[in-house]
Amino acid sequence: MVGRSIHDVLQDAIADGKVPERILLSFAILIGFTGMGVIYVGIYANPQIEVAALGTAMESLVLVAVNMVKNIRRENYSIRLLEIPLSKASTSEEAAKLLSTFFRDTWKKQ
Amino acid sequence: MKRFEKTIDTLVEGLETGDVHLNDPGEHRPIVSNKVLGVHWITWPITLGLLLFAGIVYGYDLILPTAHQSQDRQQHVDQPASEPHSPQEEGLTSDVPKHRASENVFSIQFDQRHLEKLRVHPLWDQATAPSDAYLPESPGRTGLNELSKIDLDQLLTKPPSTLNVGEKSILNTTIQIIRYHQNGNEQTMQGKAFWVEKPTGGSVFRVEFSDGERTPQKMD
Numbered sequence: 500m501v502g503r504s505i506h507d508v509l510q511d512a513i514a515d516g517k518v519p520e521r522i523l524l525s526f527a528i529l530i531g532f533t534g535m536g537v538i539y540v541g542i543y544a545n546p547q548i549e550v551a552a553l554g555t556a557m558e559s560l561v562l563v564a565v566n567m568v569k570n571i572r573r574e575n576y577s578i579r580l581l582e583i584p585l586s587k588a589s590t591s592e593e594a595a596k597l598l599s600t601f602f603r604d605t606w607k608k609q
Numbered sequence: 610m611k612r613f614e615k616t617i618d619t620l621v622e623g624l625e626t627g628d629v630h631l632n633d634p635g636e637h638r639p640i641v642s643n644k645v646l647g648v649h650w651i652t653w654p655i656t657l658g659l660l661l662f663a664g665i666v667y668g669y670d671l672i673l674p675t676a677h678q679s680q681d682r683q684q685h686v687d688q689p690a691s692e693p694h695s696p697q698e699e700g701l702t703s704d705v706p707k708h709r710a711s712e713n714v715f716s717i718q719f720d721q722r723h724l725e726k727l728r729v730h731p732l733w734d735q736a737t738a739p740s741d742a743y744l745p746e747s748p749g750r751t752g753l754n755e756l757s758k759i760d761l762d763q764l765l766t767k768p769p770s771t772l773n774v775g776e777k778s779i780l781n782t783t784i785q786i787i788r789y790h791q792n793g794n795e796q797t798m799q800g801k802a803f804w805v806e807k808p809t810g811g812s813v814f815r816v817e818f819s820d821g822e823r824t825p826q827k828m829d
Binding site: 503 | 617627633655667
């Protein structure tokens with residue numbers, strides 16, 4: 500059969516989100532451990548509230564990164580769920596109409 | 610959610626033009642598992658771990674200020690050992706790590722910031738004299754469970770402003786420190802006190818104990 504299947508398109512879309520997801524996770528781990536070190540230094544090695552506050556600020560960046568990863572995964576989940584109704588369509592026209600009238604219109608209204 | 614919209618656009622366009630076709634029946638079954646929700650396994654452990662770490666660090670600092678102060682007090686070796694210690698001294702310092710027990714000369718240094726903390730320490734009132742204070746060291750951290758009795762009047766004396774980096778300003782006083790060991794022994798040591806200008810700026814108060822001056826003696 501010529502062209503890609505719906506499954507292939509969805510898999511590609513999901514794969515597109517993997518790279519930023521891994522980059523963000525790497526940043527989260529890196530910033531997390533660095534922040535812990537800064538907090539430790541700010542309390543014990545060089546007791547200064549400014550240094551400890553800097554470490555805390557860095558730790559808050561971890562939460563931001565993790566939250567972004569969470570959004571990417573949620574988006575992947577939504578994309579993967581598209582396959583359920585599309586697999587029940589009997590023709591391509593019906594599937595396109597399903598997407599147009601339900602998902603896209605509903606999504607844009609939101 | 611741009612990727613989601615873009616995917617729908619691609620699908621709609623592809624289905625209308627024929628570039629994208631329906632899945633072959635039974636070829637691809639949509640797999641929706643909890644794996645994509647694995648974010649819960651990432652988010653919560655990391656978040657809770659960070660909160661736990663912050664709680665331990667800050668809690669330790671707030672609830673146990675005495676333990677924190679013990680960290681502030683830095684002890685270091687000024688020169689390696691050259692003579693064996695007497696059996697009496699070895700007995701009193703049996704719970705001290707060997708590398709420390711074999712020191713000939715060592716020093717204890719304080720920052721002015723740490724000295725100010727001593728003034729508000731609750732153990733201040735338990736000192737035997739108004740000018741004395743106890744500087745507790747947390748058990749289990751250094752192998753010592755000691756309290757140090759120091760003359761705060763001297764500690765709080767401002768250093769001369771004419772000091773050069775590394776230059777010492779010896780005070781006309783002898784500092785006495787009583788070390789309470791975990792084995793119940795007590796050890797009185799006397800050392801010379803002086804200020805040292807740090808390379809990074811500011812001065813550090815330092816008490817240096819020579820080998821002859823740290824001869825232990827029993828306290829009543």
